[in-house]
Amino acid sequence: MTKKKAQKKTKAKKSKVTKKKKTTKKTSSVKKTVKGLDFVYDPAPESKAVVHIQNKYDHFIAGKFVAPNSGKYMKSINPATEEVLTKHAVGDEKDVDRAVKAARVAYEGVWSKMPAEERGRYLYRIARILQERSREFAVAETLDGGKPIKESRDVDIPLAAAHFFYYAGWADKLEYAFPGKSVRSIGVCGQIIPWNFPLLMAAWKLAPALAAGNCVVLKPAEQTSLTAMLLAEVLQEAELPDGVVNIVTGEGPTGAALVAHPDVNKIAFTGSTDIGKLIAKNVAHTTKKLTLELGGKSANIVYEDAAIDQAVEGVVNGIYFNQGHVCCAGSRLLLEESIAKDFLKKLQKRMKTIRVGDPLDKNTDLGAINHKEQWEKIKTLVDQGKEEGGDFYQAECKLPSKGYFFSPCYFAKQSGSSLISRLEIFGPVLSVSTFRTPDEAITKANDTPYGLAAGIWSEKGSKIHKTANGLKAGVIWANTYNKFDPTSPFGGFFESGYGREGGLHGLLPYLEVK
Numbered sequence: 052m053t054k055k056k057a058q059k060k061t062k063a064k065k066s067k068v069t070k071k072k073k074t075t076k077k078t079s080s081v082k083k084t085v086k087g088l089d090f091v092y093d094p095a096p097e098s099k100a101v102v103h104i105q106n107k108y109d110h111f112i113a114g115k116f117v118a119p120n121s122g123k124y125m126k127s128i129n130p131a132t133e134e135v136l137t138k139h140a141v142g143d144e145k146d147v148d149r150a151v152k153a154a155r156v157a158y159e160g161v162w163s164k165m166p167a168e169e170r171g172r173y174l175y176r177i178a179r180i181l182q183e184r185s186r187e188f189a190v191a192e193t194l195d196g197g198k199p200i201k202e203s204r205d206v207d208i209p210l211a212a213a214h215f216f217y218y219a220g221w222a223d224k225l226e227y228a229f230p231g232k233s234v235r236s237i238g239v240c241g242q243i244i245p246w247n248f249p250l251l252m253a254a255w256k257l258a259p260a261l262a263a264g265n266c267v268v269l270k271p272a273e274q275t276s277l278t279a280m281l282l283a284e285v286l287q288e289a290e291l292p293d294g295v296v297n298i299v300t301g302e303g304p305t306g307a308a309l310v311a312h313p314d315v316n317k318i319a320f321t322g323s324t325d326i327g328k329l330i331a332k333n334v335a336h337t338t339k340k341l342t343l344e345l346g347g348k349s350a351n352i353v354y355e356d357a358a359i360d361q362a363v364e365g366v367v368n369g370i371y372f373n374q375g376h377v378c379c380a381g382s383r384l385l386l387e388e389s390i391a392k393d394f395l396k397k398l399q400k401r402m403k404t405i406r407v408g409d410p411l412d413k414n415t416d417l418g419a420i421n422h423k424e425q426w427e428k429i430k431t432l433v434d435q436g437k438e439e440g441g442d443f444y445q446a447e448c449k450l451p452s453k454g455y456f457f458s459p460c461y462f463a464k465q466s467g468s469s470l471i472s473r474l475e476i477f478g479p480v481l482s483v484s485t486f487r488t489p490d491e492a493i494t495k496a497n498d499t500p501y502g503l504a505a506g507i508w509s510e511k512g513s514k515i516h517k518t519a520n521g522l523k524a525g526v527i528w529a530n531t532y533n534k535f536d537p538t539s540p541f542g543g544f545f546e547s548g549y550g551r552e553g554g555l556h557g558l559l560p561y562l563e564v565k
């Protein structure tokens with residue numbers, strides 16, 4: 052081909068591309084456009100038809116669904132539409148007592164006597180059924196809690212199954228888990244979980260407890276009990292012996308009744324620091340074991356030598372993942388002063404492309420805030436933060452007219468004593484400050500009553516190690532954030548609670564070790 056011909060061809064190609072672009076632009080006016088992007092996504096909603104949701108759910112006690120003693124049910128709302136999704140039984144002391152008795156009978160009669168490899172087999176079976184029904188569980192989780200389908204599909208459900216697989220493997224190897232020690236189960240465990248990762252938190256709690264040979268009464272969060280009730284169906288399908296796992300739904304008083312029950316040997320709680328402290332007080336005069344996984348105000352530290360674009364992505368994932376409803380969310384960003392201005396520019400640009408909206412849409416990055424009260428808490432704190440001053444930035448997102456949605460935002464240049472930099476907000480709200488030296492970064496990161504997690508972004512291994520050694524946090528990520536694995540222990544310091552979940556450490560709270 053001559054040079055001229057080749058040039059002509061490229062020209063023709065170019066004009067074709069421009070033509071194409073023009074057509075896309077034309078059609079895009081009827082599509083949902085994302086500000087700051089020169090391309091658009093068509094809606095790609097996941098089907099609701101894959102899950103059958105009943106009008107109401109009863110407790111799951113001794114292998115059967117049983118109506119609540121009080122006859123009362125509570126509404127469960129889809130936070131993306133504000134519509135009633137279903138109703139759940141409200142448990143009282145009598146329901147809790149019935150469940151604890153069923154767990155005790157199963158423990159004494161069946162579960163503690165069963166060969167350990169048999170126990171493991173049941174856990175494998177549960178894991179496999181969860182995998183088989185994963186699409187259904189993902190849709191249910193998204194409808195119930197407002198989280199984007201891509202998260203429930205790619206994070207919550209696979210990780211829940213992975214926890215059952217992982218602990219299934221330990222069930223008949225407990226003597227190798229703690230060499231030279233003798234271990235035995237502790238009995239009946241009461242487990243109380245929150246609304247941010249409903250099925251995953253159930254799996255975190257149930258899998259190690261059952262592998263260790265205990266029986267359980269689980270109390271899901273009142274806002275998000277749906278996948279726990281679907282899990283009850285899975286337990287029936289797996290033919291888990293009656294009473295090994297019992298699920299009593301309800302609000303705070305139901306949880307309190309479980310904590311107060313005299314025949315419960317251990318309480319495991321994940322939730323707010325206030326309720327964690329209350330539970331600690333209530334079991335202090337008993338022989339009950341207790342583990343608490345509470346809140347956080349975790350720092351993401353970015354050094355000037357970090358891979359900046361990667362760090363921006365990590366910071367976005369750290370705070371805006373799951374609407375910021377993550378106990379270990381990277382809710383405080385500490386930037387080395389020399390890069391702060393440029394970093395925030397890049398962060399703003401990235402925030403503009405976050406897609407907020409229908410959680411069932413496979414393109415959605417940020418779904419609905421889990422429930423109305425949490426939305427109100429976030430709104431109130433952000434309004435108070437604005438009054439406190441500093442620089443406030445919020446991405447301009449077109450929010451759906453119904454549902455509890457909140458655009459991602461950050462506060463910079465506020466004082467270290469501001470509400471936004473100190474309180475756990477549990478929403479898509481980031482607090483930004485700067486530092487000049489690694490020591491200052493460590494001091495600022497540790498300046499919180501919590502100690503759950505932290506992130507460090509740097510290309511220098513020595514700097515990462517030095518910083519990590521100075522941080523008082525249970526989990527520290529380097530050049531990544533929010534990475535979870537069943538083999539890895541998770542838990543906090545100070546007001547973030549005590550005890551570990553995950554890995555070998557996660558078995559310990561469910562065993563007597565001699």
Ligand code: NAI
Binds near residue numbers: 271303323329330
């Ligand atoms: P919460 O601590 O009240 O609820 C967590 C669980 O505890 C639920 O199942 C609830 O029914 C139960 N509960 C409530 N009162 C109880 C009591 N007296 N005894 C026993 N169980 C009880 O948390 P809430 O009100 O839903 O959220 C408030 C704040 O807590 C959030 O804004 C967030 O900051 C934080 N939080 C932290 C979580 C974490 O993963 N660490 C999870 C959920 C909330």
Ligand code: MG
Binds near residue numbers: 303323
């Ligand atoms: Mg509460």
